[in-house]
Amino acid sequence: MRYGTGPEVLRDVSFTLPPGSFHFMTGASGAGKSSLLKLMYLALRPSRGLITLFGRDMARLTRADLPELRRQIGVVFQDFSLLDHLSALDNVALPLRMSGAGEAEVVEHCTEILRWVGLGNHLNALPSTLSGGQQQRVAIARSVINRPRLLLADEPTGNVDDGIGMRLLYLFEEMHKLGATVVIATHNEALIRRFNHPRLHLENGRLHVMPAQSAHWA
Amino acid sequence: MALPPLRRKRFDLPLAKDPTSRFLTWLTALMVYLAALSLAGALFVSDMARRWDTGLAGGLTVQIVPLPAGSATLNERTEAALTVLRSTPGVKSATALTTDDIGRLLEPWLGKEAADPLLPMPRLIDVVTDGPVDTTALTARLKSAAPGATMDDHAVWLADLRRFAGALHLAALAVMALIGGAGVMAVVFAVRAGLAIHKHVVELLHLMGATDRYVARQFESHVLSLTLRGGLGGLVLAVATLAGIGHAAAGLKASLLPTVTINVWHLALLAVVPVVACLLAMVTARWTVLRTLESLP
Numbered sequence: 001m002r003y004g005t006g007p008e009v010l011r012d013v014s015f016t017l018p019p020g021s022f023h024f025m026t027g028a029s030g031a032g033k034s035s036l037l038k039l040m041y042l043a044l045r046p047s048r049g050l051i052t053l054f055g056r057d058m059a060r061l062t063r064a065d066l067p068e069l070r071r072q073i074g075v076v077f078q079d080f081s082l083l084d085h086l087s088a089l090d091n092v093a094l095p096l097r098m099s100g101a102g103e104a105e106v107v108e109h110c111t112e113i114l115r116w117v118g119l120g121n122h123l124n125a126l127p128s129t130l131s132g133g134q135q136q137r138v139a140i141a142r143s144v145i146n147r148p149r150l151l152l153a154d155e156p157t158g159n160v161d162d163g164i165g166m167r168l169l170y171l172f173e174e175m176h177k178l179g180a181t182v183v184i185a186t187h188n189e190a191l192i193r194r195f196n197h198p199r200l201h202l203e204n205g206r207l208h209v210m211p212a213q214s215a216h217w218a
Numbered sequence: 219m220a221l222p223p224l225r226r227k228r229f230d231l232p233l234a235k236d237p238t239s240r241f242l243t244w245l246t247a248l249m250v251y252l253a254a255l256s257l258a259g260a261l262f263v264s265d266m267a268r269r270w271d272t273g274l275a276g277g278l279t280v281q282i283v284p285l286p287a288g289s290a291t292l293n294e295r296t297e298a299a300l301t302v303l304r305s306t307p308g309v310k311s312a313t314a315l316t317t318d319d320i321g322r323l324l325e326p327w328l329g330k331e332a333a334d335p336l337l338p339m340p341r342l343i344d345v346v347t348d349g350p351v352d353t354t355a356l357t358a359r360l361k362s363a364a365p366g367a368t369m370d371d372h373a374v375w376l377a378d379l380r381r382f383a384g385a386l387h388l389a390a391l392a393v394m395a396l397i398g399g400a401g402v403m404a405v406v407f408a409v410r411a412g413l414a415i416h417k418h419v420v421e422l423l424h425l426m427g428a429t430d431r432y433v434a435r436q437f438e439s440h441v442l443s444l445t446l447r448g449g450l451g452g453l454v455l456a457v458a459t460l461a462g463i464g465h466a467a468a469g470l471k472a473s474l475l476p477t478v479t480i481n482v483w484h485l486a487l488l489a490v491v492p493v494v495a496c497l498l499a500m501v502t503a504r505w506t507v508l509r510t511l512e513s514l515p
Contacts, residue, residue, distance in 0.1 A: 043425050045515050063515075064429075071427030081422050085232040094230060098428050 008047070009035045013207040015200060017183065019149070022176045024192050025185040027202030033185045034078075036202065037152050040183065041075045042066055054149060071099055074148030074180070076156045080139040082127040088114060088138045089123045095146040113141045117171065133164045140168060144175050151175055153184045157191060169195055230423060231416045231433075233440040238408040242441070245404050246448030246495060247455070253397045254456035254491045260390035261484055267383035270376065278345035278353075279370045280312075280360065284338040295364035296341045302363045306356055308349035315342040398498060405445075405502040409437055413510050424514050434507040441503040442496055449492025457488065 010032045017023065027033050038044040039051060042058070051058040053069060061069070074095075082091050092110045101109075114123055117137040119130075127135050136156065143151060151172065157165030169184075169191055176182045183200070186192065192199070199210040233239065280303065282295050296314050303312035315323075320339055328337075353371050360367040413420060423433055457480065464479050480488075 041425060043515065067427045067429045070425060075425065083230065083419060083422070086230070094423070095426055098423070098426060098432055
């Protein structure tokens, strides 16, 4: 994987995520975590190589096939990427509305999930009036509202204290138990130790897959 | 029973706050105003041409000029011409205009003295036809029966008028096409500006699985609401302008000028202008968004 004519940021990366698995993605800044996540949520296409997602070869798919696949992927962006002019509920509702869900269903599900993440009293609040932790929970609620088959998070606990970070991880665990495949890019070693899952460790653009039992290495 | 509260249409993209929004409304108002005036002009010209047609077609004018002494008198030749005309198949009636009638026709050029008996005035016969007339044969028979008689079947005059009306129609169409073209360019500009301003949001929606049509619909709805407001404003202004012109023209007694009165048919056609403008704007917005989003993976 390379950007334009620049150097390869990812090379010889080969791994398989079994359905329903949970992985942490680690690596120093600039190691290629965000690029790998972008490849996984179809924001980028690889310069060379093969990506198979949900059993479908990406190279064989047309551009028109991708929206439906993207709707099966939940993403928590590092900067939350909430829409400032929409309420918390309308932000969470975006994936459902894109899928063509009815308005009554949208309101019911979004209210339910926002209560689940502890924001039942902030349904109509604009993101600018919410704290960083609350915004992060809105972003997570949005990423899981559609029951995605693949859930990706880029430093989801980066801007919150450990207590909230732990709570967010429990939300991801819940989604994992419901059958989602989860990949969380994080630097938070405490969380990695607490939740014993395999790691995808990136170093100089290369990937090392580390099983859960050896995840206690420094 | 309590009515449900009105819910404003929700846009995922905050397009309403864009600086281009107000510009597009005003521009649409101006364009619809100009297009409606052009269309009204074309309609009035059509009415005028139809009046000329019905007034002049189906009729002939025979003129008998005075001849030097020694010939039959003007009255005798007029009577002879009338006899020929009334016996011609296709002629419904033939009426000689009186000296007073001719005087009135010439009055704008010759003044009150036009009916002076000393002036050598030609005689005119107004012929109304109700079927095809062989004008060549009729002219020959007239010349033989009434020397100095000439016949005008208005063909040249009517052809000129029809050509003139056609040219005005084409000009009106060209003006409307130019206005439409300018409108399309304005919408393309506004939509591209909107896409650039909200690039981050558009990309986010794209990554979340929004289809290009989903994003395009947001722009279409937004552009529709802007152009509808502008279009209605432009139409109201155009109708008011035409009513004003009609009021001013009512004082003129110039029968060759088109009648500037708006009837229901005119109003219905003028109301189509903002509708077409809105449809054109929506299609343009959709096309622009779809073309632009093709660059996303």
